[in-house]
Amino acid sequence: MFELKPTINALMRSKLGAVLLILQLAITLAIVSNAVSIIQDRMTYLNKETGYPEDDIFKFNSLNFDKQLDLLQQVELDEQSLRGISGVIDAVAISSVPLSGSGSSGAMQLKPEPQESKRSTMGYVTGDEHILNTLGLSVSEGRDFNEADVVVIDESDARPSVVIVSRALSDELFGAGKGLGETIYWGADPLSIIGIVETMANQWPKSSFGEKAAIIPMIRVGNFQKYLVRTAPGARAQVMRQIEELMLLSHRDRVVSDITGLDQKKARYDAKDVLMMRMLMTLIVVLVVVTALGIFGLSTFNISKRTKQIGTRRALGARKSAIVRYFVVENALICTVGLMLGSAAAVLLGQKLMQWYSVPALGYSFIVVTASLLLVMSLLSVLMPALRAANISPSIATRSV
Structure with a gap:
């Protein structure tokens, strides 16, 4: 005892x-x-999986100083040059970089503003029909963008009409397993969901809405432009070394900066x-x-x-x-x-x-x-x-x- x-x-x-x-x-x-x-x-x-092959993707910035330059034409030329590099799978001019902690966010809702309806906060990126392939994503339901879906934002009133969303965003708005073919509103603009990606983190993956993402087929060019490049496995480092020289050959009146791997961007964010x-x-x-x-x-x-x-x-x-x-x-x-x-x-x-x-x-x-x-x-x-x-x-x- x-x-x-x-x-x-x-x-x-x-x-x-x-x-x-x-x-x-x-x-x-x-x-x-x-x-x-x-x-x-x-x-x-x-x-946690982000959906992207982070080790195969990198980004860089291009700042042009030539005021007479046709920016849209230069972006298209840059993209073609990047896709022609040995080891590059695809490249795109993109509005912001996923996983980086910086970019654009907003809300998608079931009715146009100012009407009250169910809504969900999300992060979004814009680019042309190459954006999904460059990000290393594929749709589990629906289809990818085509050239006709892409809208160039300039002086015209053209607005995008379709969108690809993550499964988390679709489920939040329409319920589990639903959403393909439905219409959501980005502000007052209606967007038809043509594709759903199972796993796609946005620019703020640790936020409460980190899994809710949208890709909008839209190009808005400017003097400061971000580019995203996806390479074959193991080829990224070699391709990254060629970027600055290649871009300056295409147009010398610019500064190329922040050539950084997507995994490195996420590491900085984390x-x-x-x-x-x-x-x-x-x-x-x-x-x-x-x-x-x-x-x-x-x-x-x-x-x-x-x-x-x-x-x-x-x-x-x-x-x-x-x-x-x-x-x-x-x-x-x-x-x-x-x-x-x-x-x-x-x-x-x-x-x-x-x-x-x-x-x-x-x-x-x-x-x-x-x-x-x-x-x-x-x-x-x-x-x-x-x-x-x-x-x-x-x-x-x-x-x-």
């Missing part, structure tokens, strides 16, 4: 150390469980998440180590304070296992109180983080697993001091003051 009452009485005579350890365990559980939950959520996001994960991992390790050292230190201190008591018990015939069990039970009591307080604190902290920073709700499984690991760690931390106490010689202990 563990004789809990004498153990509790002994703890009440030396409350300060026990209270400090209880607080340390509670704080550790509250912070670690929430940190692990956030790390798990970020890991899920970082490993840099804060990766840094946060590393900081949280470091925090977890520090807290766990400090807590383990605290348990070890308190147990060692208690043993040094009770040397005479332990020696007396040994002299009266107490077994070594009884001494070890005493300190293990004492530690288990402290841990139980600390982990109960920590569980309540973890739930409260999780609710505040969800309210302040829009992190996912803390799952109770994280609290249970973290508490179990802390309990095991606590018992292991007290084991060495307890074994040392059990080996105290009765004769030495009874002579100590």
Whole structure:
């Protein structure tokens, strides 16, 4: 039998150390469980499929200074030059780059503005009939754009009439598995959904609408133009080295900049998440180590304070296992109180983080697993001091003051 009452009485005579350890365990559980939950959520996001062959795609910018230049003609010439490079699968002038954290967003709705209707926020990109192939996407339902679908925005009143959307956007507006052939409204402009892509992240993949994307067959040219190029696997680096020289050969009165892989753009967009994960991992390790050292230190201190008591018990015939069990039970009591307080604190902290920073709700499984690991760690931390106490010689202990 563990004789809990004498153990509790002994703890009440030396409350300060026990209270400090209880607080340390509670704080550790509250912070670690929430940190692990956030790390798990970020890991899920970082490993999520975007739909694009990121390692085979790169982008670059072209800034023209020639005011007399026919910009539309130059864009078409640039696209043809890019598609003629060995190793290039396709290329397109694009309004913004997916996964980059920058671009255009808006809402698609079921009725034209200003009428009230169901709507969904999404990110969109524009380009010609080569855009889907350049992005490495394919429609699971419907068809791709053709040349007749593409509208050039200039002085005319022409507006696009068709759109390709992601499955997430279609399901949000029309229900699961529906949407092909339906009409949605981009502002007051009706767009017929001619194709649906199963997985297509937009420019902000970690946002609440990161999977809702639309591609609009529209060209709006300007002095500053973005280009996207998809190469055969393994050919991207070689092609990227040729871009600046090729573009300047076509037209020298320009600056070519930011030749960057799509995977690199996403890595920059995700840099804060990766840094946060590393900081949280470091925090977890520090807290766990400090807590383990605290348990070890308190147990060692208690043993040094009770040397005479332990020696007396040994002299009266107490077994070594009884001494070890005493300190293990004492530690288990402290841990139980600390982990109960920590569980309540973890739930409260999780609710505040969800309210302040829009992190996912803390799952109770994280609290249970973290508490179990802390309990095991606590018992292991007290084991060495307890074994040392059990080996105290009765004769030495009874002579100590």
